[in-house]
Amino acid sequence: MKRTLGVCYYPEHWPEAQWAEDAARMADLGLTWVRIGEFAWSRIEPVPGKFEWNWLDRAIETLGKAGLQVVLGTPTATPPRWMLDRHPDMLAVDAQGRPRGFGSRRHYCFSHRGYRKDCARIVTALAERYGRNPYVAAWQTDNEYGCHDTVLSYSDAALHAFRDWLAQRYQSTEALNRAWGNVFWSMEYATFDEIGLPNLTVTEANPAHTMAFRRFASDEVASFNRLQTEIIRKHSAAPIAHNYMGRITEFDHFATGADLDIASWDAYPLGFLSDRLEVTPEHKRRFVRQGDPDFQAFHHDLYRAVGRGRWWIMEQQPGPVNWAPWNADPLPGMARLWAWEAFAHGAEAVCYFRWRQAPFAQEQMHAGLLRPDSVPAQAYAEAAQVVEELLAMPEVDTARADVALVFDYASAWAWQTQPQGRDFDYFRLAFAFYRGLRRLGLNIDILPPDAAQLDAYKVVLAPGIATLSEPLLAALARYKGAALIGPRSNSKTVEFATPVPLPPNLPGLDATVARVESLPPDVPVPLDRGGNFLHWREKLDTTGSVLESCTDGWPAIVGSGGLRYLAGWPDDAALDRILTDLCTAQGLTVDPLPEGLRRRDSSTHRFWFNYNAVPVDRADFMIPAAGVHWEKL
Amino acid sequence: MKRTLGVCYYPEHWPEAQWAEDAARMADLGLTWVRIGEFAWSRIEPVPGKFEWNWLDRAIETLGKAGLQVVLGTPTATPPRWMLDRHPDMLAVDAQGRPRGFGSRRHYCFSHRGYRKDCARIVTALAERYGRNPYVAAWQTDNEYGCHDTVLSYSDAALHAFRDWLAQRYQSTEALNRAWGNVFWSMEYATFDEIGLPNLTVTEANPAHTMAFRRFASDEVASFNRLQTEIIRKHSAAPIAHNYMGRITEFDHFATGADLDIASWDAYPLGFLSDRLEVTPEHKRRFVRQGDPDFQAFHHDLYRAVGRGRWWIMEQQPGPVNWAPWNADPLPGMARLWAWEAFAHGAEAVCYFRWRQAPFAQEQMHAGLLRPDSVPAQAYAEAAQVVEELLAMPEVDTARADVALVFDYASAWAWQTQPQGRDFDYFRLAFAFYRGLRRLGLNIDILPPDAAQLDAYKVVLAPGIATLSEPLLAALARYKGAALIGPRSNSKTVEFATPVPLPPNLPGLDATVARVESLPPDVPVPLDRGGNFLHWREKLDTTGSVLESCTDGWPAIVGSGGLRYLAGWPDDAALDRILTDLCTAQGLTVDPLPEGLRRRDSSTHRFWFNYNAVPVDRADFMIPAAGVHWEKL
Amino acid sequence: MKRTLGVCYYPEHWPEAQWAEDAARMADLGLTWVRIGEFAWSRIEPVPGKFEWNWLDRAIETLGKAGLQVVLGTPTATPPRWMLDRHPDMLAVDAQGRPRGFGSRRHYCFSHRGYRKDCARIVTALAERYGRNPYVAAWQTDNEYGCHDTVLSYSDAALHAFRDWLAQRYQSTEALNRAWGNVFWSMEYATFDEIGLPNLTVTEANPAHTMAFRRFASDEVASFNRLQTEIIRKHSAAPIAHNYMGRITEFDHFATGADLDIASWDAYPLGFLSDRLEVTPEHKRRFVRQGDPDFQAFHHDLYRAVGRGRWWIMEQQPGPVNWAPWNADPLPGMARLWAWEAFAHGAEAVCYFRWRQAPFAQEQMHAGLLRPDSVPAQAYAEAAQVVEELLAMPEVDTARADVALVFDYASAWAWQTQPQGRDFDYFRLAFAFYRGLRRLGLNIDILPPDAAQLDAYKVVLAPGIATLSEPLLAALARYKGAALIGPRSNSKTVEFATPVPLPPNLPGLDATVARVESLPPDVPVPLDRGGNFLHWREKLDTTGSVLESCTDGWPAIVGSGGLRYLAGWPDDAALDRILTDLCTAQGLTVDPLPEGLRRRDSSTHRFWFNYNAVPVDRADFMIPAAGVHWEKL
Ligand SMILES: [Zn+2]
Ligand SMILES: [Zn+2]
Ligand SMILES: [Zn+2]
Known part of the structure; x- marks a missing residue:
C-alpha cells in the first residue's frame, strides 16, 4: 500500500464559488484524500423524502476532477431537526433519566428501530447514487461512535431492545436469575418485562445486570454499523471505514471492526493529553504542546489490530483544538511528527482535520490547515514537508513485533462495573504496560481477546483481562514464549461471577488468588527487588516458583515454565524491571529510552x-x- | 450474660445439600448464633400471597439441630419485584426528584402506607410460623435502616405523610407560620396542603421547614420499625434487635431503640475508615489495614446506650469488603482484636458477616469466614482463637464509666440544616470529644439527649447540642460534677429559632453568645494556653470566670461552679489540655496513650x-x- | 448631594408595639434612610385581591414621623404561596430541567406573562397608595435580580418568549440559520417553533444559540424591571433604585440601569471573599475578617457608571453573615471602613442590612446593627462613628479619574459560552486589570461598552471585550490618549462568529491574531521583560511596533500611536509593569501601594x-x- 495524506472538507460550509480553488490547492499541496459529507444530512435531505443531490454531485465532481479521491461519510451522526418530529422518542437518555436533546450532534439512541430505518433509507440513497462514482474511493460510516458518551442510553427504546436481547441470551428468566445470582437481595424476575435498566437503583445494581447491559450496548453499536455496511456493499466496491475516537472503550471495536475494511481513528494528541490521561501534572506540563509520547502509538497499534492490518488516521490535529479543558498550540514540527509516527506504525493514510477553520458554530476555535481567512496556518507547511518526504518512502509496512499485549473492551466494562478500588481502570492498566514496553524501545502488537495464535511473539502480556477466552487459554497452553498474566486476569466468569475453582486457574500453574486488596494511591506496597505495587494486589496460594515477593512476604510473581502470574499493579520502576527481565530472558534486546524519546x-x-x-x-x-x-x- | 460468637448465613444462596455440612462446621468452630432470612423475601413469597415455607423450615431445623441458635430477620429491606406492581409509587424519591428504582435493596419509602401493609403481612406470617420455633432465639427487623441514604424520601407518599404530621404537630397553619417565622420572605401557608417538601427550592428552604422534615423522617423510621416489633411480640418471646450501620445519623436511634430489646450494629472498621471519617491522609495511611482506633469504640458505647445495656455486633468485618473507595486486607489479628474490643465494651455477641463469600451479585468481593471455594479465609482461625479465649472469660460486663458524653441525633440534623460554616458537622464534633477522652485512657458512657440523671459521672460533656432538653437542663442544675457545655450548645429552640434570651442561657452561668464566627480550616484561632480553636468560635459576654481566652482576648472557657461553657471547637492539643484539666480537677486519673493504643x-x-x-x-x-x-x- | 446612612427594616417581623422605639433609636443613631417592604407581599395581600394596607400605613407613618425617609421596595421577589395556584408554571426551571420550587425566594421565571401581570397589579397598588406619601422618598424594584442564579430559566415560558424574541430579531429561520452557522452539524431549523433552549444537548450547543439565549435572558430582566418603573413613575416623583448583588453578570446592568434613577448594590465583603473570588488561599486567609481590598471598590466604580453618577449601597454587611462557605466576624472598624470607602467613591447613601438580627428563618445567623435581643451589636457603634464623621464631610463627590476600564456584560456571557480554556472568565480578567490599577494608587472610572467619549481619560483599558461596539471603535479611532486593547478583544461578531478579516481588526493597527492558545494555570509563558502570560495568549502577525515579546518570540504587545494590543493575560508582575509604563508615558504618577493599603x-x-x-x-x-x-x- 501507499502512504498518503488527506484532509476533511465541508463543501456545504463554503460558497460553491470557492470549491474549485480549494480543490486545486489541496491537490497542489499533494493531498490524496478528501473526506466529505458526514454531517450534511440537512443539506442532502432538507425536507423529509426530498433529496438535494445536485450540490453534492458537483462537489464530488469538483474535488475528483482536481485529482482527489473522496471518502464519503454517511450523515447518521447528525439527523436533521425534522427527524425528531418523526421519532420524538429517538433521543438517547442519560443515566440520570434526562433525554439528550437536539442542538449539537449524536442525538440518537442506537436502539431506536424507527431511526435505524431512516438511517437505512439515507444510506441506501447515498450508496445508490455514489456507489459507482469514480471519485468515491472509500466510505465512512457515521462519525466517532461513542463520542460524547453516547453508547449507553437509558431510553425506552434501549429498555425494550435490552429485554429482547436478554430473552435471546437466556431464554428464560429462571436461567437469567441463576446466571446473575438474583437470589441475593431478592432481585429475582418472573418475566423479562420486569427487568429494568441498571441505572438509578438505590445502591449499585447487580454487576451481572450492569455487565449484561454493557454487552448489549456494545452489540447495538455493532448492529447499527452493520446495517450501514451491508447496504453500502450492495452498491459499492470501495472499502468502508469508521473513524473511532481516542480512548473510547464503551463498545467493542473489534466487533464493529469485523464489518469494516479499514479501521481509522481521530488523533488529537494535545486534546487527549489535556482531558483523558491519568498522568502527573509535571507530565502534562512537559508535553503540553507535544502530546503524550505513547498515547498515539497505543491507538495506532490498537487500530492496526482492529483493522486486521489496514488502518488510517481519519482526523489528525493540525493546531489548537476547541474541546479540551485547555487547548495549547502544538510545537512547530508536531503536525509532521504525528503523521510520521502513524506511518511508522503502518498507517495507509493520514487526513488532517480540517481544511479551513470554520468561523462559525461549535468548532470555530478548532484550527485547520488554513485559517478562516484562507491564509495557510502552521500545519500547512508541515503537511507539505510530509508530502515531500513521502516521495522517498512511499510504501507502508509495519515491522514484526516480538511483544504482544492483549486488549479487551469487555474488561474495561467489567472494572468500571466493579472497580473494587476507586482508581482501578482497565485502560489505565493496559496503557501502563504498553508504555512500559515502549520505554524499553520495543515494537508492540496489540491482540484481540480471542487471539488464538501467539507463536509469532516472544512475550505476551495479558493484564486485567476479566475473562480469558477459550481460544486464548488454549493458545496459552500451547505457547512456548513467556506470558505474563495478571493482575486480576481471569477473575470473572462471562456472567460476572467469581469462578470456582478460584482465579487465575491457568493451565499448568498452581496458583490461587486467596484474596485481594485495593489500596489508595498513597499506600504503596514495596517489592523486595525494588519498586512497588500500587492500587491493587493479590494474595496467592501457590506451589509454583515465587519469582518475586512483596517485602511483607506475599508473592508478587509466580511462574511455571513460560507462564507467569503477576499479583499486583506495578509502578513504573517495578514494571521496567519486570518487563526487562521477561524480555531479556526471551533473548530480546531492550533499549531503555530517555523520557519523551x-x-x-x-x-x-x-x-x-x-x-x-x-x-x-x-x-x-x-x-x-x-x-x-x-x-x- | 454470656459472651458469644455468631455468623450471618444465607441458606437460599447455596444448594440445600451443603447446609448440614455448613451447620456442622459452624458448630464445630464454636459459634452460637446464625443470622438468616433478612433478604429472602423472593424465596419466602415468590408469588404474591403464595408462601414457600418448606425450605426455610428445613434450613432452621438443620441449623438448630447442629446446636446453633437462629436470629431470624424480617425481609422488608428487599421487597421482591412483584411488590412494585402492587405499589408503583412505593419507591423513595431522591432530593433531585428521581425515583430510586428496583435492582438492589432498600427500594422503599418509609411513608408508603401500602408497602407498610405488605410489611405487616410478611412479618405476621413469619412471626406466626416461627414465633415459637425452639431454634429461633432472636429477631432482627429489616436491615440497616438508613443505609444508602434511605431515610429521607421526597416522594408523594412522604409529602402526604409529612402534611399529616405537621397538622398533628401544629394544629393550624397560623401556628406553623408563627413557629417557623414564615413571614420572612412571604413564605406563609394558608392550608397544610400548600406545604411542600424542603427540596428543590431556589435557595435554602426555611431551616425550620427542613428541621421539621428531618424530625418527621426520623419518626417515620421509628413507626415503621414499631409496626414490626408489635407484631413479633404477639407471637414470640424472643428478643428483637435491629442492626444499625456505622455513622448513620439520619434517624434517632434512641427513638427506634425504645421499641427493641437489643441494639446491634454492623462494624466494618476498614470500610468506615476509607469512606466516612474526616481524618488526615496520614492517619488513613497509618491505619489502612487496622481501622480507626476510636470509631468502633464510639459505636460500642453509643449502642450500649441505645440498647439500654444490651447490645451486639450483628455484622463484623472478617476481611476485605467490597463497598468502600478502597478495600484493604485487614492486618492478621484484627478480626480477633475487633471482637475483643466489642466484648470489652459489653457486647453480648459478635457475629461475623458472612459465613462463605458469595461468588455472585453485588457483594462477591466481600470476604467471609470461608472463601467461595469453602476453604477457610484469614478470619476463620482468628474466630477460632476468640472462641478459645472466651472459655476463660465467658461473662459480659462493662466497667462503670466516670465520664459521659451526650449524643443527640437532632443536633446532627440541625447543623446539617444550617452548618453556618461548611465543615461544621455534629458527628465530627462529638467524635472529636470522644476521641479526646479515649486518648486519655478513660472509660466513657454515651448518654441520650434527654438524660435526667448525671450523678453517676464525675464529668459530663455536651458539645454542639442544638437544644438542651428540659430533663437534661434540670439534671445539670442539680449536678455536682463538672459539665462542659458548648460550643454551639442550646443555641436553637426546638422550632429552630434563635432563643431570646440568647444562648447558652444555662442555669447559674451568666454568659451570652454575642456573636459567632465560622472559619476555614486554615484559619486557626490561637488560645493563650496553647492549641487553637478551629472551624468555629463564639464571642461571649459574661460576668462569670474566664478560665481560658483566645490570644485576641475573646473568652474561650467561662465557668461558674462545676458548669463550664466552651466557646469554640478545640484542636487536639487544646482538647487534650482542656479535658485533662477538667478530669483531674474531679479527681480522675488520666493516662495519655501513645497513638493507636x-x-x-x-x-x-x-x-x-x-x-x-x-x-x-x-x-x-x-x-x-x-x-x-x-x-x- | 449629601452623604447619608440608612438601614433595612422589616416591621412585619416584629410586634407593632416595638416599631416606635425602633424608629426612635434609628433616628437617634443619626440614620437618614429606612428601607422596608421588599419581602412583605404575603402581608400586603394575604389573600389574592384582598389588600391589607393598614399595618404598612402605620409602619411608614411611625418611621416617617421619627424623622426617617422611607425607601419602599416592591415585593416581587417573594410572591406568596397562593400565586402558584394562579400560575402553576411560573416557576423558573434549572438547566437540568427541574422546576425551582416555592419555599425560599426568587421563585419566578422572568418570562412568565401571567406573573408579570400580577407584578404590575401589586406595583400599581403600592404606587397608587404611597406614590405621594411624604415619607416615601425612594423606591426599590424587586430585590437582587439574578441572586441565587435566577436569570437563566429553562421553563416553557422562557422557551416561548425566546422563540418570539428570535422571530423579532431574525425575521426568518433562514436568516437565523445563516447567522448562527447552523449548516454545521445539520442544525438547521425550518420554523421558529423547532428551536429549543440550549440546555441538555448531547455536547455543547451552537455557541451562537447559547449567546442568543443569554442576550434574550438579559433583555427579559430589563423588561421585567421596566414594567415596574413605568408604573411607579406614573404615581411618584421619588427616585427609583434597584439593589444589585456583587459579581452577578448574568444580565446587563447598564440596560436595566437605564430605567432607574439610582444604582445601588449590596456589599458583603466577607461573604464575597469567601465564596466568589479566585484568589490564593493565602490571600483569603490574610483578608478573612476584612474582605478583599479591591472587590468593593470595583463595584463602587461599576455602579457609579450604571447609575450615571448616582449610586448607593442598599445593604452593607454589619457583622458575620449566614450564606458564605465560612462566615467570619469582621475586624472591629471594618463596618466603618466599608462605609467610608463607599463615600470616597461617591456613594450618596450606605444602608446597613439589617436593623435587628432576625431570630427565625433563613437569615437568623445574619448579623444586624442590633442583636436579636435588641442589644447593640459591634457595627452599631461604628455606624454612630460614621454619623459623627459625616458632620465634617457631608458632601458627596468623586474625583476625576484619569484611567478608565471598559466593562461589558455580554463579554461575560461570551466567554462562559466558549471559554476555550477552562479558567477563562471575563470578570476575573477585568477585575485583574482593575486591581492592577488600584495597586498603583490610581482613581478609576468604569465605562459601559458603548462609551462614545474617551477624551476625559489619559488611559483606557478594554481587555476581553468580545465585540467592540461601533461607538467605542469610533471613539478609539479619535482617541488621543493611550488605549490598551486585548487580550481576546473584538474576536467575535455580535452573532458569535469569528470575524473575517481576523481580529482584532483595530483602526490604524496592522495586527492579526493568527492563532490562540489556552494554557493550564501551571504553564506560564515568560515575557522577555519579566512576568508571564497565564491562561491565554495569542500569536500576532503584525507590521506594527512590537513593544514586548514572549521569550519564545511571540509578540506580547504591539502598538501604533496611542493604540496598543495586548496578546495575552498578564500575571501581576507583568501587569504592574505594563500598566506603569502605559500610565507614566501619559504623564500619570503611579504610587505602588503596599499589600492591603x-x-x-x-x-x-x-x-x-x-x-x-x-x-x-x-x-x-x-x-x-x-x-x-x-x-x-
Ligand atoms: Zn471529530
Ligand atoms: Zn450489611
Ligand atoms: Zn440581600
Whole structure:
C-alpha cells in the first residue's frame, strides 16, 4: 500500500464559488484524500423524502476532477431537526433519566428501530447514487461512535431492545436469575418485562445486570454499523471505514471492526493529553504542546489490530483544538511528527482535520490547515514537508513485533462495573504496560481477546483481562514464549461471577488468588527487588516458583515454565524491571529510552520521535525538539 | 450474660445439600448464633400471597439441630419485584426528584402506607410460623435502616405523610407560620396542603421547614420499625434487635431503640475508615489495614446506650469488603482484636458477616469466614482463637464509666440544616470529644439527649447540642460534677429559632453568645494556653470566670461552679489540655496513650488494644501489632 | 448631594408595639434612610385581591414621623404561596430541567406573562397608595435580580418568549440559520417553533444559540424591571433604585440601569471573599475578617457608571453573615471602613442590612446593627462613628479619574459560552486589570461598552471585550490618549462568529491574531521583560511596533500611536509593569501601594483604607488595622 495524506472538507460550509480553488490547492499541496459529507444530512435531505443531490454531485465532481479521491461519510451522526418530529422518542437518555436533546450532534439512541430505518433509507440513497462514482474511493460510516458518551442510553427504546436481547441470551428468566445470582437481595424476575435498566437503583445494581447491559450496548453499536455496511456493499466496491475516537472503550471495536475494511481513528494528541490521561501534572506540563509520547502509538497499534492490518488516521490535529479543558498550540514540527509516527506504525493514510477553520458554530476555535481567512496556518507547511518526504518512502509496512499485549473492551466494562478500588481502570492498566514496553524501545502488537495464535511473539502480556477466552487459554497452553498474566486476569466468569475453582486457574500453574486488596494511591506496597505495587494486589496460594515477593512476604510473581502470574499493579520502576527481565530472558534486546524519546520500526527503517521540547542527543545522531529521525535498518 | 460468637448465613444462596455440612462446621468452630432470612423475601413469597415455607423450615431445623441458635430477620429491606406492581409509587424519591428504582435493596419509602401493609403481612406470617420455633432465639427487623441514604424520601407518599404530621404537630397553619417565622420572605401557608417538601427550592428552604422534615423522617423510621416489633411480640418471646450501620445519623436511634430489646450494629472498621471519617491522609495511611482506633469504640458505647445495656455486633468485618473507595486486607489479628474490643465494651455477641463469600451479585468481593471455594479465609482461625479465649472469660460486663458524653441525633440534623460554616458537622464534633477522652485512657458512657440523671459521672460533656432538653437542663442544675457545655450548645429552640434570651442561657452561668464566627480550616484561632480553636468560635459576654481566652482576648472557657461553657471547637492539643484539666480537677486519673493504643475496662479486667502495625512496649507488657492484651483489675 | 446612612427594616417581623422605639433609636443613631417592604407581599395581600394596607400605613407613618425617609421596595421577589395556584408554571426551571420550587425566594421565571401581570397589579397598588406619601422618598424594584442564579430559566415560558424574541430579531429561520452557522452539524431549523433552549444537548450547543439565549435572558430582566418603573413613575416623583448583588453578570446592568434613577448594590465583603473570588488561599486567609481590598471598590466604580453618577449601597454587611462557605466576624472598624470607602467613591447613601438580627428563618445567623435581643451589636457603634464623621464631610463627590476600564456584560456571557480554556472568565480578567490599577494608587472610572467619549481619560483599558461596539471603535479611532486593547478583544461578531478579516481588526493597527492558545494555570509563558502570560495568549502577525515579546518570540504587545494590543493575560508582575509604563508615558504618577493599603480621591480629600489586620506606617501618617485616613488635597 501507499502512504498518503488527506484532509476533511465541508463543501456545504463554503460558497460553491470557492470549491474549485480549494480543490486545486489541496491537490497542489499533494493531498490524496478528501473526506466529505458526514454531517450534511440537512443539506442532502432538507425536507423529509426530498433529496438535494445536485450540490453534492458537483462537489464530488469538483474535488475528483482536481485529482482527489473522496471518502464519503454517511450523515447518521447528525439527523436533521425534522427527524425528531418523526421519532420524538429517538433521543438517547442519560443515566440520570434526562433525554439528550437536539442542538449539537449524536442525538440518537442506537436502539431506536424507527431511526435505524431512516438511517437505512439515507444510506441506501447515498450508496445508490455514489456507489459507482469514480471519485468515491472509500466510505465512512457515521462519525466517532461513542463520542460524547453516547453508547449507553437509558431510553425506552434501549429498555425494550435490552429485554429482547436478554430473552435471546437466556431464554428464560429462571436461567437469567441463576446466571446473575438474583437470589441475593431478592432481585429475582418472573418475566423479562420486569427487568429494568441498571441505572438509578438505590445502591449499585447487580454487576451481572450492569455487565449484561454493557454487552448489549456494545452489540447495538455493532448492529447499527452493520446495517450501514451491508447496504453500502450492495452498491459499492470501495472499502468502508469508521473513524473511532481516542480512548473510547464503551463498545467493542473489534466487533464493529469485523464489518469494516479499514479501521481509522481521530488523533488529537494535545486534546487527549489535556482531558483523558491519568498522568502527573509535571507530565502534562512537559508535553503540553507535544502530546503524550505513547498515547498515539497505543491507538495506532490498537487500530492496526482492529483493522486486521489496514488502518488510517481519519482526523489528525493540525493546531489548537476547541474541546479540551485547555487547548495549547502544538510545537512547530508536531503536525509532521504525528503523521510520521502513524506511518511508522503502518498507517495507509493520514487526513488532517480540517481544511479551513470554520468561523462559525461549535468548532470555530478548532484550527485547520488554513485559517478562516484562507491564509495557510502552521500545519500547512508541515503537511507539505510530509508530502515531500513521502516521495522517498512511499510504501507502508509495519515491522514484526516480538511483544504482544492483549486488549479487551469487555474488561474495561467489567472494572468500571466493579472497580473494587476507586482508581482501578482497565485502560489505565493496559496503557501502563504498553508504555512500559515502549520505554524499553520495543515494537508492540496489540491482540484481540480471542487471539488464538501467539507463536509469532516472544512475550505476551495479558493484564486485567476479566475473562480469558477459550481460544486464548488454549493458545496459552500451547505457547512456548513467556506470558505474563495478571493482575486480576481471569477473575470473572462471562456472567460476572467469581469462578470456582478460584482465579487465575491457568493451565499448568498452581496458583490461587486467596484474596485481594485495593489500596489508595498513597499506600504503596514495596517489592523486595525494588519498586512497588500500587492500587491493587493479590494474595496467592501457590506451589509454583515465587519469582518475586512483596517485602511483607506475599508473592508478587509466580511462574511455571513460560507462564507467569503477576499479583499486583506495578509502578513504573517495578514494571521496567519486570518487563526487562521477561524480555531479556526471551533473548530480546531492550533499549531503555530517555523520557519523551520513542521509536518504531518498519521492515526497512527505524523511526525515532522526539516528543520533547528540547533536542535529544543520541551519540550517532541528534533529534531536534519535535523532530523525527529515521535510518535504514 | 454470656459472651458469644455468631455468623450471618444465607441458606437460599447455596444448594440445600451443603447446609448440614455448613451447620456442622459452624458448630464445630464454636459459634452460637446464625443470622438468616433478612433478604429472602423472593424465596419466602415468590408469588404474591403464595408462601414457600418448606425450605426455610428445613434450613432452621438443620441449623438448630447442629446446636446453633437462629436470629431470624424480617425481609422488608428487599421487597421482591412483584411488590412494585402492587405499589408503583412505593419507591423513595431522591432530593433531585428521581425515583430510586428496583435492582438492589432498600427500594422503599418509609411513608408508603401500602408497602407498610405488605410489611405487616410478611412479618405476621413469619412471626406466626416461627414465633415459637425452639431454634429461633432472636429477631432482627429489616436491615440497616438508613443505609444508602434511605431515610429521607421526597416522594408523594412522604409529602402526604409529612402534611399529616405537621397538622398533628401544629394544629393550624397560623401556628406553623408563627413557629417557623414564615413571614420572612412571604413564605406563609394558608392550608397544610400548600406545604411542600424542603427540596428543590431556589435557595435554602426555611431551616425550620427542613428541621421539621428531618424530625418527621426520623419518626417515620421509628413507626415503621414499631409496626414490626408489635407484631413479633404477639407471637414470640424472643428478643428483637435491629442492626444499625456505622455513622448513620439520619434517624434517632434512641427513638427506634425504645421499641427493641437489643441494639446491634454492623462494624466494618476498614470500610468506615476509607469512606466516612474526616481524618488526615496520614492517619488513613497509618491505619489502612487496622481501622480507626476510636470509631468502633464510639459505636460500642453509643449502642450500649441505645440498647439500654444490651447490645451486639450483628455484622463484623472478617476481611476485605467490597463497598468502600478502597478495600484493604485487614492486618492478621484484627478480626480477633475487633471482637475483643466489642466484648470489652459489653457486647453480648459478635457475629461475623458472612459465613462463605458469595461468588455472585453485588457483594462477591466481600470476604467471609470461608472463601467461595469453602476453604477457610484469614478470619476463620482468628474466630477460632476468640472462641478459645472466651472459655476463660465467658461473662459480659462493662466497667462503670466516670465520664459521659451526650449524643443527640437532632443536633446532627440541625447543623446539617444550617452548618453556618461548611465543615461544621455534629458527628465530627462529638467524635472529636470522644476521641479526646479515649486518648486519655478513660472509660466513657454515651448518654441520650434527654438524660435526667448525671450523678453517676464525675464529668459530663455536651458539645454542639442544638437544644438542651428540659430533663437534661434540670439534671445539670442539680449536678455536682463538672459539665462542659458548648460550643454551639442550646443555641436553637426546638422550632429552630434563635432563643431570646440568647444562648447558652444555662442555669447559674451568666454568659451570652454575642456573636459567632465560622472559619476555614486554615484559619486557626490561637488560645493563650496553647492549641487553637478551629472551624468555629463564639464571642461571649459574661460576668462569670474566664478560665481560658483566645490570644485576641475573646473568652474561650467561662465557668461558674462545676458548669463550664466552651466557646469554640478545640484542636487536639487544646482538647487534650482542656479535658485533662477538667478530669483531674474531679479527681480522675488520666493516662495519655501513645497513638493507636487504646484501653477499656470491664469490672474485672483491663483490656488493651494495639491498632498499630508495629508492637507497643508498655514497660510491664508488650503488645504486638494488631494485638490485644488484658490483665485482671 | 449629601452623604447619608440608612438601614433595612422589616416591621412585619416584629410586634407593632416595638416599631416606635425602633424608629426612635434609628433616628437617634443619626440614620437618614429606612428601607422596608421588599419581602412583605404575603402581608400586603394575604389573600389574592384582598389588600391589607393598614399595618404598612402605620409602619411608614411611625418611621416617617421619627424623622426617617422611607425607601419602599416592591415585593416581587417573594410572591406568596397562593400565586402558584394562579400560575402553576411560573416557576423558573434549572438547566437540568427541574422546576425551582416555592419555599425560599426568587421563585419566578422572568418570562412568565401571567406573573408579570400580577407584578404590575401589586406595583400599581403600592404606587397608587404611597406614590405621594411624604415619607416615601425612594423606591426599590424587586430585590437582587439574578441572586441565587435566577436569570437563566429553562421553563416553557422562557422557551416561548425566546422563540418570539428570535422571530423579532431574525425575521426568518433562514436568516437565523445563516447567522448562527447552523449548516454545521445539520442544525438547521425550518420554523421558529423547532428551536429549543440550549440546555441538555448531547455536547455543547451552537455557541451562537447559547449567546442568543443569554442576550434574550438579559433583555427579559430589563423588561421585567421596566414594567415596574413605568408604573411607579406614573404615581411618584421619588427616585427609583434597584439593589444589585456583587459579581452577578448574568444580565446587563447598564440596560436595566437605564430605567432607574439610582444604582445601588449590596456589599458583603466577607461573604464575597469567601465564596466568589479566585484568589490564593493565602490571600483569603490574610483578608478573612476584612474582605478583599479591591472587590468593593470595583463595584463602587461599576455602579457609579450604571447609575450615571448616582449610586448607593442598599445593604452593607454589619457583622458575620449566614450564606458564605465560612462566615467570619469582621475586624472591629471594618463596618466603618466599608462605609467610608463607599463615600470616597461617591456613594450618596450606605444602608446597613439589617436593623435587628432576625431570630427565625433563613437569615437568623445574619448579623444586624442590633442583636436579636435588641442589644447593640459591634457595627452599631461604628455606624454612630460614621454619623459623627459625616458632620465634617457631608458632601458627596468623586474625583476625576484619569484611567478608565471598559466593562461589558455580554463579554461575560461570551466567554462562559466558549471559554476555550477552562479558567477563562471575563470578570476575573477585568477585575485583574482593575486591581492592577488600584495597586498603583490610581482613581478609576468604569465605562459601559458603548462609551462614545474617551477624551476625559489619559488611559483606557478594554481587555476581553468580545465585540467592540461601533461607538467605542469610533471613539478609539479619535482617541488621543493611550488605549490598551486585548487580550481576546473584538474576536467575535455580535452573532458569535469569528470575524473575517481576523481580529482584532483595530483602526490604524496592522495586527492579526493568527492563532490562540489556552494554557493550564501551571504553564506560564515568560515575557522577555519579566512576568508571564497565564491562561491565554495569542500569536500576532503584525507590521506594527512590537513593544514586548514572549521569550519564545511571540509578540506580547504591539502598538501604533496611542493604540496598543495586548496578546495575552498578564500575571501581576507583568501587569504592574505594563500598566506603569502605559500610565507614566501619559504623564500619570503611579504610587505602588503596599499589600492591603488602598486609596481613592474625592475632589477635596484623599482617602486611605487599610485592609490589613496590622497598622501600616506611611512616613507622614500611620493607619491602624482596619483604619481609614483622609487628608485634604
Ligand atoms: Zn471529530
Ligand atoms: Zn450489611
Ligand atoms: Zn440581600
